[in-house]
């Protein structure tokens with residue numbers, strides 16, 4: 053595992069890590085399904101489909117609803133995106149996120165976003181919560197040809213934050229199987245937020261430390277750093 057000295061680049065996942073966005077994703081999915089006279093899904097079903105980006109979300113939805121026609125799938129995704137690109141009404145920051153980000157920024161750590169959410173809704177939600185300026189780089193699910201769990205987006209995030217591209221240094225903060233696999237592939241330490249959209253028990257995901265309250269994050273970051 054690569055170690056990092058302060059100031060250390062810190063990359064954050066978005067959905068299920070900084071924000072609880074599943075209610076807005078659920079609402080946009082169901083509006084698209086209704087528009088095309090399809091059955092709707094529960095919040096917990098949709099929450100379980102988040103993490104791999106929009107293509108994975110809709111692959112899961114069409115499998116669950118047994119929708120096989122490619123034209124219908126394309127129309128559903130277009131209808132979804134027309135709502136999702138600026139959906140913020142039902143989305144909340146997890147408690148303590150702003151305070152933790154400000155503490156880490158004040159300590160001089162360069163901060164970035166590495167999400168599988170497409171860039172347009174990502175930028176929209178960061179601006180909505182007035183936290184966009186805290187991040188030196190924002191890599192979305194459609195910013196590069198690769199998505200998490202491919203390590204490339206996280207490597208690019210750290211490189212954009214000043215890390216040597218050939219020897220990535222940094223810390224990743226995320227919530228899911230996708231994030232755990234990505235951090236392990238770079239490799240960098242993962243700080244796992246346990247209140248997000250993970251499927252498996254915490255013990256089954258490779259991680260450096262786990263936390264359920266953002267108030268604990270600054271101390272966990274300090275614990276990773278070499279002095």
Ligand SMILES: O=C(O)COP(=O)(O)O
Pocket residue numbers: 065066067068101102103104105106109166167168169170228
């Ligand atoms: O939108 C998704 O499916 C995943 O987004 P995340 O990478 O921020 O968890």
Ligand SMILES: [Mg+2]
Pocket residue numbers: 065066067068069103226227228248249
């Ligand atoms: Mg996530």
